[in-house]
Structures are given as C-alpha cells and as structure tokens.
Amino acid sequence: MFDNLSDKLDKAFHVLKGHGKITDVNVADTLKEVRRALLDADVNFKIAKDFTTRVRDKAIGQNVLTTLQPGQLMVKLVKDELTELMGGDAAGINLSGNPTVILMSGLQGSGKTTFSGKLANYLKTKKNKKPLLVACDIYRPAAINQLQVVGGQIGVEVYTEEGNRNPVEIAQNAVKHAKANGFNVVIVDTAGRLAVDEEMMTEIANVHKAIEPQETLFVVDSMTGQDAVNTAKAFNDRLNFDGVILTKLDGDTRGGAAITIKSVVNKPIKFIGTGEKMEAIDVFYPVRMAERILGMGDVVSLVERAQEQYDEEEARRLQKKIAKNEFGFDDFLSQIQQVKKMGNMKDLVGMIPGAGKALKDVEIEDDAFKHIEAIIHSMTPGERSKPAVLDAKRKMRVAKGSGTSIQQVNQLLKQFDQMSKMMKMMQGGGGKNLMRMMGGMKGGMPQP
Structure with missing residues (x-):
C-alpha cells in the first residue's frame, strides 16, 4: 500500500x-x-x-x-x-432511520457489489445489525447471482425480483420487505457503467429520490488514480453523496485518489477495502493512513485487529496449558488461524513501525503459513500434542506427507521449542502484567 x-x-x-x-x-x-x-x-x-x-x-x-x-x-x-x-478526523456512518437505507453508487468494476457484501458483514458482526442486500443492477450479466453468492458467504438475505426491469420499484419494494421482516439496514447495490453517462445518472438519481437513503456512498477503485477523483466529482454533482469508499487499497496503488478525493469533492472517505475476503474492510482514519504513508506504521489498527480475534476463554485455556507444559501444535495451529483472520500478511507487516521499510524488497505472500500448516497437518494427534516423540523416522514421514524437507520440519520444531520456552517464562510476573495490560487495552482503544 x-x-x-x-x-x-x-x-x-x-x-x-x-x-x-x-x-x-x-x-x-x-x-x-x-x-x-x-x-x-x-x-x-x-x-x-x-x-x-x-x-x-x-x-x-x-x-x-x-x-x-x-x-x-x-x-x-x-x-x-x-x-x-485526507479529511482530518474519521467520519462515521449514519445508521439512523428504521430501517437505515444505504445506497451504493459507482462505475462498473469498482468493486461495488463485493463491497456491499463487506459492508453488510461489517454491520452484522461489528454493529449487531440485521442487514438486507438488494440487487438493483438489472444490466450486468450475473450481477444478481454475484450478490447472492456474496450474501450466502456472510449469511445475509438478498432481495431480488426476477423479471422486474425497474430498479426504482425493486428498491422501494425492498424497503417495504425490510420493514415487514425486521431488517434494520437496507444496502442497495445499483448498476454501474464503464463510464459516466446520462442514462445511468438519471436512473440512480431516481432511485435516490424514491428511497431517500440515510447514506449514499460512492465506491471507487483506488487503482485508477486521478480518474477516480474526476469520476467522484461527476457523481457528486448529481447525487451529492455522503461519503467515499476506496477499494483495492491492497494492490499496487499510487495513492492519488486516497490523498486528494476529499479536497476535490469535500466528502469524507468512510471505509477502505484492503483485500478480497469479506472481513477486509476498515474504517478510514486519515491520521493512521498518513502515518503509514510516511513509514510510521499503524500500531493502533494492528492492536484493534488483534483484539477483534482475542478470545478471553481461549486465552485462559492456553495459559493453563502453557503452565502445565502442555502447549502443543494443535494450539499453535489455532493461533495461526487467529492471525490469518486479522488480514493479509503484507498489510499487517505494514502496520509495524519500520517493518514495511525494512522488508520492502521481501515478498510476503498471503499464504505465508502454508508450509507450517502442511507440516502440522501431516503429524498424528499424538505427535501434535507431544512433539518430543518425533524421531528421525517420524520426521521423514511428516516431511514426505507435507511436501517439505527434513530441514524445514527440524526448523519448525526448533522454533516451536524456543517459542514454548519463551511462553513458559511469560507465565511469571511479566506475563501477568502483560495480560492485565492487554485486558485494559481491550476495554477501549484511544481514537485519533
């Protein structure tokens, strides 16, 4: 980034x-x-x-x-x-209204449909809302099917009207359906075009007028640079939208759109997309982005992501296992899964002050844990719980089963042994103080 x-x-x-x-x-x-x-x-x-x-x-x-x-x-x-x-302070999303109606706008290919799903997932998991996705793109082949697939991934209902070619009617009927069935957020995915045209602008303006959304969001592909800013201005002149969504910030973006779009349209960037997964959505904090651009990292966001995956009961269970020297590879695998849920590895490394610069020429793959997971999965349950039983013959079998070398298996065992010893040491006063500190941080992170 x-x-x-x-x-x-x-x-x-x-x-x-x-x-x-x-x-x-x-x-x-x-x-x-x-x-x-x-x-x-x-x-x-x-x-x-x-x-x-x-x-x-x-x-x-x-x-x-x-x-x-x-x-x-x-x-x-x-x-x-x-x-x-880039906007000064972070801008929140307006969740007033019963239901809250959110209208998504943008060009075709900007990631609008995918981000509609990410936003629905964010509101469902982080804000305890019951969202309804609405398919109003009646032109793009398979657009409705794409939204249904996205909805299925996150467990959110998708409202469609097969055969209806009137997006205004579909949107109005969807809001009625939401009111009648207890949905408190309606996210309307509208049609995009390859370029701004009068027909598209008139259509989305009519939908906007008919459903009077609390939030109108413009989704823009950050990879398109200054063209994205010009498109945003064209949409804002007609829609007077409330905020901007920047997608594909995990790619090799030059950053022009993120830096200048606020000053051109005078509307805040509200969210950013940072990957393909449905969880890859972040609130946009201008000060944190500025710090990342200048190589200062973003420790606050890193800790927040860690806290989202923090499970107190699991932490207590692991603490007991470590104290009894029973921490095994199944527990290690569980911790890897938690880290993977935090986001792609390159993005996480970029949040550590100085790490992005130090590792700028190092290619960090999103499947960085692939070989480790393969080695662990090739072990028997007994070997995972008691790694000490892994003799030369067993190591050879594990290496062959995981498609790795004996050296890689030995390296993992050595690192695991070192980590286990360090975790055992942390069970003393230092460890308890650290746990107390993390518990305090979990109560509320300072906002910029």
Missing part, C-alpha cells in the same frame, strides 16, 4: 539529514522532492503545489524543537498536512 510514495517521501526527507536547522534553501530542495513524489502518486498538480506551499509556510521560521532534528520536524509537518488533506 503506497510503497512507491513512501519510498520517494523518505528520500525527500534525506535532503535535510545532517542539517542543524531548516533554511529557505534546504526546505525548498526537500519540498521539491515531496512535490515530485506526490505527482508520481497521481496527485493533481495544483493540490500538490498548494500542499507543499502550506508545509513550507509552516516550516520557515520555526525553531526546531530540542527533541527534533530538522528532518523529523519536516516529517511531522508533512504528516499533519496529509492528515488534513
């Missing part, structure tokens, strides 16, 4: 390395590189120019704080300006 932009901004800040103070000359050189980095990320020229002008005005004449070097101060100023450019 934003790897190229992060690298170029990092190089720009190196201009100030070794300088004792900020001057007109060195700040001009630094900001010239910052502006180039933004333009390469597909940020509009005027926005990039205004951005660097604001940073320069704040930097010139400032006394560098005793705890900061000029380069560090410049990073802080750029972070603050990026945060403001």
Whole structure:
C-alpha cells in the first residue's frame, strides 16, 4: 500500500539529514522532492503545489524543537498536512432511520457489489445489525447471482425480483420487505457503467429520490488514480453523496485518489477495502493512513485487529496449558488461524513501525503459513500434542506427507521449542502484567 510514495517521501526527507536547522534553501530542495513524489502518486498538480506551499509556510521560521532534528520536524509537518488533506478526523456512518437505507453508487468494476457484501458483514458482526442486500443492477450479466453468492458467504438475505426491469420499484419494494421482516439496514447495490453517462445518472438519481437513503456512498477503485477523483466529482454533482469508499487499497496503488478525493469533492472517505475476503474492510482514519504513508506504521489498527480475534476463554485455556507444559501444535495451529483472520500478511507487516521499510524488497505472500500448516497437518494427534516423540523416522514421514524437507520440519520444531520456552517464562510476573495490560487495552482503544 503506497510503497512507491513512501519510498520517494523518505528520500525527500534525506535532503535535510545532517542539517542543524531548516533554511529557505534546504526546505525548498526537500519540498521539491515531496512535490515530485506526490505527482508520481497521481496527485493533481495544483493540490500538490498548494500542499507543499502550506508545509513550507509552516516550516520557515520555526525553531526546531530540542527533541527534533530538522528532518523529523519536516516529517511531522508533512504528516499533519496529509492528515488534513485526507479529511482530518474519521467520519462515521449514519445508521439512523428504521430501517437505515444505504445506497451504493459507482462505475462498473469498482468493486461495488463485493463491497456491499463487506459492508453488510461489517454491520452484522461489528454493529449487531440485521442487514438486507438488494440487487438493483438489472444490466450486468450475473450481477444478481454475484450478490447472492456474496450474501450466502456472510449469511445475509438478498432481495431480488426476477423479471422486474425497474430498479426504482425493486428498491422501494425492498424497503417495504425490510420493514415487514425486521431488517434494520437496507444496502442497495445499483448498476454501474464503464463510464459516466446520462442514462445511468438519471436512473440512480431516481432511485435516490424514491428511497431517500440515510447514506449514499460512492465506491471507487483506488487503482485508477486521478480518474477516480474526476469520476467522484461527476457523481457528486448529481447525487451529492455522503461519503467515499476506496477499494483495492491492497494492490499496487499510487495513492492519488486516497490523498486528494476529499479536497476535490469535500466528502469524507468512510471505509477502505484492503483485500478480497469479506472481513477486509476498515474504517478510514486519515491520521493512521498518513502515518503509514510516511513509514510510521499503524500500531493502533494492528492492536484493534488483534483484539477483534482475542478470545478471553481461549486465552485462559492456553495459559493453563502453557503452565502445565502442555502447549502443543494443535494450539499453535489455532493461533495461526487467529492471525490469518486479522488480514493479509503484507498489510499487517505494514502496520509495524519500520517493518514495511525494512522488508520492502521481501515478498510476503498471503499464504505465508502454508508450509507450517502442511507440516502440522501431516503429524498424528499424538505427535501434535507431544512433539518430543518425533524421531528421525517420524520426521521423514511428516516431511514426505507435507511436501517439505527434513530441514524445514527440524526448523519448525526448533522454533516451536524456543517459542514454548519463551511462553513458559511469560507465565511469571511479566506475563501477568502483560495480560492485565492487554485486558485494559481491550476495554477501549484511544481514537485519533
């Protein structure tokens, strides 16, 4: 996510390395590189120019704080300006109304149908809502079937009217169906086109007028860069939507849309899509995104994801097993599954301060645990519970069954033994203090 932009901004800040103070000359050189980095990320020229002008005005004449070097101060100023450019504070979703009606808009291929499912899943699991998905795309082949597949994956009902070619009627009838059957959120997936056209705009405007949604969201593919910003403006001129959804941020995006869309349409980015799974949806926090772009990581989001998978009863069970030296590979496998639920590995690594930069040339696959899982699954139940019984003959069988080498099996056993010893040590005062700290954090994370 934003790897190229992060690298170029990092190089720009190196201009100030070794300088004792900020001057007109060195700040001009630094900001010239910052502006180039933004333009390469597909940020509009005027926005990039205004951005660097604001940073320069704040930097010139400032006394560098005793705890900061000029380069560090410049990073802080750029972070603050990026945060403001992307919206400042996080924007919540309006869940008023009975039911809450959410209208999804966007071009074909932006990920609108998939994100409708992700949003339904988010509201169901995180907000304890009962959502209804509505298929109003009557043009794209298999669009209705796609929404039904998505609904089936997350256990959410999909409202359809086979043969009805009037999206306004379908949407109105869906809202009536929701009221009669206890649904408190209605998510209407509308038709998209390959480009903005008058017919599409008129149709979605008519649907909007008929159902009067509490939220109208514009879904945009962040990979399309500045074109996404221009499309958003066209939609906003007709729909006056309430917020933006950025999809495919897990790809090799240049970042221009995320950085500039708020300043162009003056509407907040509310959610981002960070992967293909139905759980790959995050609330958009401008300050956290700015920190990630500048290589500072995003520890708050990382801890929040960990807490979503945190099971107190499971933690207590594991604690007892560790204390009795009974922690086995089945328990280890369970922990791997919890980590995998947190999101794709590259995204998680990017949340650790400094890790993204340190591992920028290392390819982190989403199936990073594949070989470990294969080795564990090739063990017998007895071997998983008591790894010490794995002799040379058993190791050979496990390696053959998992498609790995003896060396890989030995390496896993060695790492597992080291981890078990460390976990045993953590059962002392340090471990209890850590558990208490995590329990306190679970009660509520600080918001930016």
